[in-house]
Amino acid sequence: MGYGSVFAVREFRALWAGELFSQVGDQFARVALAVLVYQRTSSALLTGLVYALTYIPSFIGGVLLGGLADRHPRREVVVTVDLLRAVLTGLMAIPGLPLPVLCVLLTAMTTLGGPFKGAQLALLADVLTGDRYVLALSIRHMTIQSAQVGGFLVGGVLAQAVSPSAGLGVDALSFGAAALLVRFGVHARPAPTGADVDGRPSGRRATGGGLVMVWRHPGLRSLTALSWLAGCYIVPEGIAAPYADAVGAGTAVTVGLIMASDPIGSVVGAFVFGRFVPEHARIRALGPIALLAGVPLALCALRPGLAVSALLFAMSGALATAYHMQIGASFVQFVPASSKAEALGAMSSGLITVQGLGALAGGGLSDLFGAANTVAIAGVAGILLGLSPARTWMREARAVRSPDAAEDIREEVIPMSRDQ
Known part of the structure; x- marks a missing residue:
């Protein structure tokens, strides 16, 4: 396909x-x-x-x-x-x-x-x-x-x-x-009806129920936590100007190159991962790839030059986009049709927010530790923060079925795992 x-x-x-x-x-x-x-x-x-x-x-x-x-x-x-x-x-x-x-x-x-x-x-x-x-x-x-x-x-x-x-x-x-x-x-479609992820009628959820629903379900919670690692992985983009100065090439063109490296890598990662990697491999690899996305950033502690830095940022962007794609695909399989918008809204809006917070935190840390060390700290932080949700996802991934059953999954209630 x-x-x-x-x-x-x-x-x-x-x-x-x-x-x-x-x-x-x-x-x-x-x-x-x-x-x-x-x-x-x-x-x-x-x-x-x-x-x-x-x-x-x-x-x-x-x-x-x-x-x-x-x-x-x-x-x-x-x-x-x-x-x-x-x-x-x-x-x-x-x-x-x-x-x-x-x-x-x-x-x-x-x-x-x-x-x-x-x-x-x-x-x-x-x-x-x-x-x-x-x-x-x-x-x-x-x-x-x-x-x-x-x-x-x-x-x-x-x-x-x-x-x-x-x-x-x-x-x-x-x-x-x-x-x-x-x-x-x-096409026009009616408003969805049905049960929440824990079996309660979706129309009775209180305001903010999407965040509660995500938190209570281990699969959704682990996927959301892995998604929010973007707050660490966006740091190179947020401090592109001081990083360009740190590598001795603080021109506007250099800043643009650093900011463009991640998006360019993301385009490559989305194409390769989405087009050539089968679904069963994508599901198993989601957690490890989320952790690997921090490795290229951690290598910035070695203070590489501009060309190597741009390559490292592109690699991180490719890996980050690859696992984010599968997060979106797996997320909708855990959530019934009547709850998709609220659960996806909590996850995706949180993703946008942590990126803004990550950029701000990166700027503050850069003043204290320098741009290259800040990028390395962000990469290590992403790996450490991702360890627990990656382990949880490896257990919960067994509940994700093949594409042939995707329609059924969205209409049924997936039982909570024991560690809830």
Whole structure:
């Protein structure tokens, strides 16, 4: 089964194109906000805090609002959230908007990213199953990483040639375009019904129940913990500028090369792992690969030069993307259809949040220990923090069945293991 079989599904094409537009627009907005805040304040601290606001509030939205797509039709949730984000980003694009108002709008817009991710991933699992779902995740990862590279580069040019407000305006238009693509490209489906992962009616979950559900189930808990190791593995990207200085090549081109290394490796990892590795091997290898992703970063303690560092970051990115793809595929097999959005929202919004926190922590540690040592510390931390969830996953992986049974798994309740 190849990528053509996934793109042959009209609904997937609509979801993919919508995400591509919004991802490129988001990168435009991140560059525009960094330029805008620094132009007004000349403060690196405030610029960093505003950049963190493009990540961290997503967790709050995922926990508090992630269940919306388990109680309402998922397509309508995706479309509504995208339209709301288009309005909020359009308001942010108003020239001369006071900085506190800008931060409030940005926080609200980012908070909506939590329920959007949960609804979008759950809708994708409704559209595709089995190996097609894994290939779809592979395509998503390659698209997101490519959009990050292209969006950062073009967003910088746009912010400099026109204005930061133009970048925010493009982001607003991208949300509107994504909403239209999903509304007219994806079939309407009723709101899901059924039991929670522990057998209780899904409609009776309290607010924030997705996080509780993930925590109570060992399989979901281990997958989520392994996913959140991204907070360690994003550190090289967050401290690209000081790392470039540390290797003696502190130019803008060098910083761009370091930041692009991980996404480039991620594209390669998503393609190879998703296209050529069979599912049974992907499931068994998930835990070890999550730990191996930290090894290239730990080797930065040897203070390699620019070329070797870029290669190490690309290797880490390839391994990290490979195991994240399988996390997404295994996650939906553990969760019944009526609980997918809230569980996926808690996991994916937490992933975005820990990346923002990891970038901030990396900056603080870099001032204390130096950039190269900070990257090495992050790699070792990822390995150590991943040991326990990797062991748990090896036990829980036996509950994950073949793609032929994937449809049945989503409709049944998987019993809790004894170590709960």
